[in-house]
Amino acid sequence: MDLNKFFKAKSIAIIGISKNPNKIGHLIFRNLVESNFQGNLFLVNPNAYQVLNKKVYKNVNDIEQEIELAIITVPAKIVPGVIKDCGKKKIQNVVIITSGFRESGNEKLEDEVKLLLGKFKIKCIGVNALGVYDAYSRLDSLFIPRYRMKRPKQGGISFISQSASMGLAIIDLATTQSYGISKFISYGNATNIDESDILEYLGEDKETKIICVYLQGIKDGQKFIKVAKKVSKLKPVIIVKGGINPEVEKTTFSHTGHLAGSYEVYLAAFKQSNLIYTDSLHEMFNFARILEKTTPSKGNRIQIITNGGGYGISALDNIIKNNLRIAELDKKTFSSLKKQLHDLATINNLIDLSSNATSNDYKIAIESCLNDNNVDVLLLMILYQIPLIDSSILDIITDFNNQKKKPIIVVSTGGEFTDDLRKSLEEKNVITFNYPEEAVSSIKALVDYYSKK
């Protein structure tokens, strides 16, 4: 389904604008202005004349120009009438923010809306939706003010979230952690466009490299599996499913009007469709980052290089726990490293450069591992607290990473000094983590994805 106009519309009508700065229509208008949206904006409300010095039309049909997208924020009971107006105006795409339908027990009203959308061949995101955000076109239907939630920069990750609240948490986190995003869609009750339609669209979307999906229920399981199988061949799809436990289902139902279905059924379907599943929002971000930034992995043998023995061991534990393999260096690499490194360095399950490690020791060890066919993934563990590590380590890692020979993942745990160095690497497109356990679980997602390709 072509959903392009939801993100790239050049003319938008906000139907349900209000003078009251706390009302949703007003907030959306402000956000579109503040986001520097380049298209034409039109405001509609039968009772208003002007909002923020801009003309307000009584009806969308009073507007002479063509409208590519309508954002509807009127009260629920008026929605059917507004859709008729949109149909008459030949508007083909609407986002309905309004709530008070199936999720509040008003199935009849939602059915009426659905019927009208079908009759006029209108594509609809909603009802009960937070709407859409496109970091490239700056089309922004989210009613959250920018002082409370900044908007993310441009990048390759797109998010689909059924839930509005999880959606805004996701977009706010993405901004804070400087992840570049492409598109965000929170689609609410899925009255006519559902998760599968959006997933299929993002699969084809050139601005989207990675897709993250937060679901509560799935409307049509067969359709979803079919689409997911197709899309996961094109790009990584990471899925988080809320309301996955049977006890939670009654809440999920009241929240979106769809049954959530049982845990096992979902997990099996996700696996069958090659989706990357996690039950943690935090992990969803980590998986998206590693898959977006890192060179594809060719296998699951991980080589750790560390300047802290105990620190390295904590990652080894996680490698075993995640069913990854500890790399066994080629004999040549081993003896060459033994010659080049200082006496306090030890090489067994990991390369422990010890607290005597210099940046140059890392250089020697990284280069050897990149050239060793027994190593698939390099996990660099660096405690920057130890004085002998100087800032030349940043260029060393960046240079090797730019060669794109093997995935290089860096983990560093600490405070301000550590964090500044971590961020410097991130800015140079090196993937970094704060904790060994999250680095390893993310490597697992990376390795699994490429092993199935």
Add this chain to the structure above:
Amino acid sequence: MDLNKFFKAKSIAIIGISKNPNKIGHLIFRNLVESNFQGNLFLVNPNAYQVLNKKVYKNVNDIEQEIELAIITVPAKIVPGVIKDCGKKKIQNVVIITSGFRESGNEKLEDEVKLLLGKFKIKCIGVNALGVYDAYSRLDSLFIPRYRMKRPKQGGISFISQSASMGLAIIDLATTQSYGISKFISYGNATNIDESDILEYLGEDKETKIICVYLQGIKDGQKFIKVAKKVSKLKPVIIVKGGINPEVEKTTFSHTGHLAGSYEVYLAAFKQSNLIYTDSLHEMFNFARILEKTTPSKGNRIQIITNGGGYGISALDNIIKNNLRIAELDKKTFSSLKKQLHDLATINNLIDLSSNATSNDYKIAIESCLNDNNVDVLLLMILYQIPLIDSSILDIITDFNNQKKKPIIVVSTGGEFTDDLRKSLEEKNVITFNYPEEAVSSIKALVDYYSKK
């Protein structure tokens, strides 16, 4: 065992001071000066006369004053001689930072050190130790410069870490995240004082409310279990064990010279001793924070209050996953809330105040749950992005939290705006989390601890 002088010594000799500012002895001296340590410092090195304008003694026996603690940083082969000097000087406590003993294959040298320590009745933290830090006395034997790793503020959490590298990661994180700590000990090879001795000491220590232990191996299992059982009755003990998988053992052995032992044996021992186990450093901190700050829980029935339905559901899932229970409100509470709250609020498995929630709605809901005997723990989920939540929510939560009726845990996910409000609550002693999953796993640790008391 009385280890008080390791933390409260009024006179310290640094044996192995160097003019070279990158050498360990020099770094420790600088840190003690910069930490504003109030006791007397003496420097010892047979070949130096002055370091940073301070007199250097050729031998510790040339010092006239009594020395309560010696910090030893000389090369390994000289350590036995230095211990004899300390014995002659009647020094009863030494921290040996020097490495190059059992962990590097020099068992003989370590045995010699052990024998000498016994002969002179000297208590020793080390060999191969990072040493100690006391946030109250400012005694600081860590050789990490302060510009690379700030030191944490005063508080109630004490850390024991066998591994130096994990130890410094822990202390650096504690500082960054503003956790107050009491004592930190990284004890290396445990030549005569081991993890059990330190645990026992911290159990009695009045400045320590919570104990966190990072272990790789345990020297004497029976002794450890006996001490752990005793101490865990006095205060919460959280344990993280590195090298827990059999495949990792050979690395653990080369790192500390002790066998790590098998996973199941350890887990059983921890459980038997009522220790709180986690395999994640991140969780260790979360557990310590919640146990330090929160009112004791009387049961495992959790009531969620949220302004985002999907956001609430993600926590419900985690409640089930963690074997906690979803609270079922008393009928009276239910009908009273129905009367007081607005129409869009729904009450089932959770109290969903919806995006129309105001700070006052939270006040109504919190008060009702505090007075409902069917509720043991309150989990407040607040998306501050939604404009109707104003900053009065901070005082509302702080006031209820100060009543100490039931544990109140707040989770908020988002960016800068959200984080500022989160930090304000933390400063007022309210416990907060960034992600629903970490809030719930921490509540699990809290509930489990008090259910066993």
